[in-house]
Amino acid sequence: MRFYILLSLNALTVASLYFLVASGFSLIFGLLRTVNMAHGAFYLLGAYVGYDIASYSGSWVLGLVGAAVAVAAVGLAMHQLLLRTLGNDELRQALVTIGFAIVVGDLLLAHYGGITYQFTPPDALYGTTPMPVVKGYPTIRIVVIASALIIGLGLWLLIHKTRLGMLIRAGVDDRDILSAMGFNVQRVLLLVFALGAGLAGLAGVIGGSALSISPGEDARFLLSSLVVVIVGGMGSLAGAALGALLIGFAEQFGLAFIPNYATLLTFLLMIAVLAVRPQGLFGRG
Amino acid sequence: MAASTNALVISGLEVHRGVVPVLHGVDLQLDGQTLAILGRNGAGKTTLCNTLLGLLRAEKGSIRFNGVELAGLKPHQIAEHGLTIVPQGRRVFASLTVEEHLRLVAGRRPGPWTIPRIHDVFPRLAQRRRNHGNHLSGGEQQMLAIARALLTNPKLLVLDEPSEGLAPKIVDDLLDVLRAVNMEGTSILIVEQNLRVGTTASERVAIMSGGQIALVTSSKQLWEDEEMQHRYLGVSTH
Numbered sequence: 011m012r013f014y015i016l017l018s019l020n021a022l023t024v025a026s027l028y029f030l031v032a033s034g035f036s037l038i039f040g041l042l043r044t045v046n047m048a049h050g051a052f053y054l055l056g057a058y059v060g061y062d063i064a065s066y067s068g069s070w071v072l073g074l075v076g077a078a079v080a081v082a083a084v085g086l087a088m089h090q091l092l093l094r095t096l097g098n099d100e101l102r103q104a105l106v107t108i109g110f111a112i113v114v115g116d117l118l119l120a121h122y123g124g125i126t127y128q129f130t131p132p133d134a135l136y137g138t139t140p141m142p143v144v145k146g147y148p149t150i151r152i153v154v155i156a157s158a159l160i161i162g163l164g165l166w167l168l169i170h171k172t173r174l175g176m177l178i179r180a181g182v183d184d185r186d187i188l189s190a191m192g193f194n195v196q197r198v199l200l201l202v203f204a205l206g207a208g209l210a211g212l213a214g215v216i217g218g219s220a221l222s223i224s225p226g227e228d229a230r231f232l233l234s235s236l237v238v239v240i241v242g243g244m245g246s247l248a249g250a251a252l253g254a255l256l257i258g259f260a261e262q263f264g265l266a267f268i269p270n271y272a273t274l275l276t277f278l279l280m281i282a283v284l285a286v287r288p289q290g291l292f293g294r295g
Numbered sequence: 296m297a298a299s300t301n302a303l304v305i306s307g308l309e310v311h312r313g314v315v316p317v318l319h320g321v322d323l324q325l326d327g328q329t330l331a332i333l334g335r336n337g338a339g340k341t342t343l344c345n346t347l348l349g350l351l352r353a354e355k356g357s358i359r360f361n362g363v364e365l366a367g368l369k370p371h372q373i374a375e376h377g378l379t380i381v382p383q384g385r386r387v388f389a390s391l392t393v394e395e396h397l398r399l400v401a402g403r404r405p406g407p408w409t410i411p412r413i414h415d416v417f418p419r420l421a422q423r424r425r426n427h428g429n430h431l432s433g434g435e436q437q438m439l440a441i442a443r444a445l446l447t448n449p450k451l452l453v454l455d456e457p458s459e460g461l462a463p464k465i466v467d468d469l470l471d472v473l474r475a476v477n478m479e480g481t482s483i484l485i486v487e488q489n490l491r492v493g494t495t496a497s498e499r500v501a502i503m504s505g506g507q508i509a510l511v512t513s514s515k516q517l518w519e520d521e522e523m524q525h526r527y528l529g530v531s532t533h
Binding site for chain 1: 348349350369370371373374375379380382386388389390391395398399400403404428443444447
């Protein structure tokens with residue numbers, strides 16, 4: 011019993027991280043139709059930048075906020091300088107963002123080296139939280155789960171209860187008609203791009219605190235984001251949440267019971283969804 | 296009436312789709328009234344609508360509205376000059392409720408159209424307030440698309456195939472609404488494949504063929520001249 015609960019908690023933690031990264035990825039895809047292959051690089055960049063800010067200032071929270079803002083700014087710059095000139099050519103967008111991701115990844119490697127970094131979160135987030143049955147669970151992992159819940163709820167409120175959210179939903183449905191109704195869709199797109207990138211940066215700090223920061227994490231989180239939105243449906247928040255949960259549980263339970271084939275399980279899940287619902291579980295055909 | 300100032304002058308308009316030219320020099324004028332554009336499938340009617348709204352780029356020529364050049368402006372800038380569209384296939388936002396559609400556009404430009412007035416004219420939309428755009432019938436979607444356009448308080452309302460897929464009774468109701476809208480000073484450009492709807496909506500009709508305006512005539516004359524209908528529209532009986 012204890013084992014299963016711990017395993018589920020681990021799966022939830024991983025799913026939460028995947029959701030934090032993939033929600034921004036999905037949001038950007040839904041509105042901009044841009045497959046931002048640099049999203050993983052945004053995650054890693056956020057982790058390193060957050061680490062530096064947290065080390066210099068001694069404040070983990072400042073690192074968290076600083077990483078989100080910095081990565082949002084880098085995302086905006088990438089969008090304005092590189093993506094905007096490409097129009098709606100998805101293949102080119104994918105190629106250019108892959109290129110951007112490689113450059114960012116190598117610059118980070120040159121600057122930070124190949125060693126693994128570990129955040130020192132504030133004392134309140136350090137240690138173990140007592141829990142029934144399993145006795146205790148690392149506090150930082152509970153923070154990861156809680157932040158995914160908070161960010162998820164925040165995004166849901168933003169999208170469903172605010173005027174900006176109405177614009178975002180209308181833009182996902184039909185960008186052209188929204189602009190013909192007098193709305194500067196380009197501005198909404200920029201905002202969403204910055205928001206999505208900032209979320210990746212924020213997730214970098216949270217993930218870097220719960221796990222660690224090292225080269226290669228960018229590819230891992232890009233891949234997981236891709237799988238999550240393929241399973242959940244591109245552009246859907248609920249889809250990203252469900253996709254992240256499925257992938258998180260498949261991965262952790264797979265690692266526990268069939269460690270040799272755990273990775274396979276994730277992709278089998280993806281193939282199964284693609285075969286039955288190619289648009290994803292929450293995607294619109 | 297303010298209507299006479301809402302003058303649209305299109306001249307020498309050429310538009311490509313990809314590399315294929317679709318409009319080959321369209322010339323057309325509209326001055327405060329309602330004008331119907333009729334034409335076969337593929338004559339370039341929807342391309343013309345989308346170009347007017349800035350959704351397609353004009354290769355050559357000009358679109359002047361009240362003296363302002365619109366060709367080359369972005370869609371949202373064109374909307375600020377008072378143009379709006381009821382697009383082909385309605386294109387209501389699937390993930391917005393009826394109420395959200397109305398709240399999104401209402402009150403951005405001053406004018407006679409407000410949400411209470413929309414509810415007066417289309418009581419059905421008030422009843423369906425909480426329904427999402429994709430959970431409406433065709434007629435309701437068309438009402439919503441028109442309501443959405445009217446709430447921008449347009450000076451020129453472009454309707455692309457408004458009768459498509461609707462029952463004749465609903466079409467007649469829509470035509471009544473359009474007549475009232477026009478009386479209040481909004482110019483209307485209605486693009487149709489349906490001869491009856493086009494000629495009922497407007498006293499003047501322009502016939503589009505092969506990416507050009509082939510002729511402008513009165514609705515009465517077109518309705519009575521079967522040979523003309525056959526030549527331009529491919530219909531021989533009403």
